[in-house]
Each structure stands twice: as structure tokens, then as C-alpha cells.
Amino acid sequence: MGKFKTVAIFAAGYVFGARAGQKRYEQIKNWVQGMLGKSAVQGQVDKAGDQTERLVREAKEHLTGSNDNDKNSTHQGWAGTGPHKGANDSGQTLGSSKDPTHG
Numbered sequence: 001m002g003k004f005k006t007v008a009i010f011a012a013g014y015v016f017g018a019r020a021g022q023k024r025y026e027q028i029k030n031w032v033q034g035m036l037g038k039s040a041v042q043g044q045v046d047k048a049g050d051q052t053e054r055l056v057r058e059a060k061e062h063l064t065g066s067n068d069n070d071k072n073s074t075h076q077g078w079a080g081t082g083p084h085k086g087a088n089d090s091g092q093t094l095g096s097s098k099d100p101t102h103g
Helices: 001-036 039-064
Strands: none
Touching: 001 039
């Protein structure tokens, strides 16, 4: 009898918990939809999207060494990269090692 009672209590808790969870999920979903419908929030979402697009474009330009707006650009990448692509401050090519133990 003890096992049956434990299983029955667990099952009841699971059912009530699932229903409460679904109700809370619906509350949160409705709140988010309401917030996204507000013009002030939508303006911030749009600004964040624009900034993300700009950062992705800059990262792409940095990684490929090209500029979509000007294919003949002398763009040198982000600060610190300078004209020596693939070299660190000592002039050593990245990926190579002067230390033979890190060959």
C-alpha cells in the first residue's frame, strides 16, 4: 500500500504542477507579447537589431579583410591590427613559435 500511495501522490503533484506550469507559461508569454507591442520597446528592439547588424558587418570586414561598401578599401581592421595582417607586435607570424618546445 505504501508504494501505491507514493505513486498516487507523485502523479497528482505532477498533474497539478504541469497545469500550474502551463498557466504560468501563458502568463509570461502574454506579458512578453504585450511588452513587444509597445512602441518604446519596439524602438529599442529595432536599435539592438541595427547595432547587431553593424557589428556583424564589421566583424566580417575584419575577418575577411574586405569592405562590402568599397572593394578597393585600404581598411586595416580594428585598432591594433595595423598593416601587418597575421603578425603580432614582435613581427612574429601568428601560429609560429620561436620556442622549439611549442613547435
